[in-house]
Amino acid sequence: MKKATILVVDDEAAIRRFLKPFLEAEGYSVLEAENGRDALATASSRDPDVILLDLGLPDMDGEEIIGSLPPWAKARVIVVSARGNEQDKVSALDKGASDYLTKPFSLGELAARIRVLLRHEADREAPRPTRYAFGDLLIDLDGRTVSLEGEEVHLTPTEFKMLAFLALHAGKVVTHGQLLREVWGRHSRDQEHYVRIHVHKLRQKIEKDPARPKHLHTETGVGYRFKE
Template sequence: MSADSVTILAVDDEAAILRFLKPFLEAEGYSFVPAGSGREAISLASSLDPDVILLDLGLPDLDGQEVIKSLPPWSRARVIVLSARGREQDKVAALDAGASDYLTKPFSLGELAARIRALLRRVERQEGAQAATLRFGELFIDLEGHEVTLEGREVHLTPIEFKLLAELARHAGKVVTHAQLLREVWGRHSQDQEHYVRIHVHKLRQKIEKDPARPRHLQTETGVGYRFKE
C-alpha cells in the first residue's frame, strides 16, 4: 500500500495538535483529514472511509471509546489511539473496544510514523490473498497444516499453543490484550483466566525463542497483553 493512497483521519479537540500533525503526515505522503470532535469523526469516517484514524480519547462530546464503537461496521479504518491517558486500564479498554494500537502523549513523530507503517503493512497482508503460511525470519507458521518450523526444524506445539501463536502472528505488530487472546483461543467462558495466557506464552517462548529470557518475537505489554514483533 503506497503512502499516497492512504487517508488518515486525525481526531483531536486541540487545534494545535492537528496543526502539528498535518505537515508531518503530509510530508510522509499521506492524505490528512482533521476532526475536532467525536461526532465529526464518525461522520467523516462514514463519508471518507479513511485507512487510519488517529484518535484522542478526551473529546468534548464523546469519549474516544464511544467513537471506536460507533464506526460503521463496513469501515476499513484501523484506529491508533493518541491519548494523555497512560493508565493500563485505559489502554486495555481502548484496545478491547477495537483500537489497533495505543500511543501515550507526548509521543515522538518518528514513533508515530513507525506505528502507522507497521499498521499499514498488517492491513496489506490481511487484505491480500490470505497466506496459508506466515514467515518471520527463520520462523514459518503453516496456518492450514497447523505446523511450525524454526530454522528448518519442526517445532512441536500443543493445539492451544498453536492457536495462541497463530492469533498473535496474524496480528503481528499489534498489541493483543489478554481478553482478546482468552476470547479467541480459549472461548468467552475463560475471560477471568489471564494466567492461561501467561503460562502458554512462557511455554511458547521456550520453544520458538532463541533466548526465552529476552524474547525476539513474543513481547510483553505489561498489564495489557502481548505483541508479536516481526
C-alpha cells in the same frame, strides 16, 4: 498508487498542526476533526484508512467513537491519548482499536505503527497466506507446524492456536482478553494466568533467548505484540 488517508481527531489545534505536516511528508492525505461529532461525520463521508484518535474529546469520549463507526468503515483506529493506565488501554483495544500510543510519543514510532497497520490491512484484503516467515521462524497454518532454523518445534494444540493468532495479528497489540476468547473461548475472561503460562512456554520453544524475546513482546498490563 492512491494515498492512504488519515483522520486526526484531537481537540487541541496545536497537536493537529504538529501532526498534519509530518503525516503529509510521510505521503498520506490528512483530514482533521476537533470533536467526536465531526469525527464521525468525516469518517462516514470520507472513509479514511486510519484514524488517530484522542480519547478526551469535548463532546464525547473517544471510546464512543470506536463503537459508533459505521459497520462498513474500513478505518483502523490508533488511539493517541494522554491516558496511560492499563485499564484505559485494555478497554480501548477491546472496544475495537487496533493500537494504542500514549502521549508524549515519538513521531518515528507513530509512523511505524501506521505502516504496520496499513500493511496488514492490505494483507487482509488479499488472499490470506498459509505460511508465515519471521526471520528464522516459519509457521505453517495448514500443516499446523512450526520450525525454527529449519528444525521442527513441537507445540501443543493450544500453543499453536495462540501462536497462529498472534502471527495473524503481527505488529498489533493483542490483549489478554482477546487471546482468552480466541484460544479458550468466551467463558474464560478471568483466567489471564492461562495466557501468561502459555506465553512463557511459547517463548521457551520459539525464542533463542526467552529472557530477551525477539518476537513475542509483552505490553505490560495489556497483552502481547508479535514483532516481525
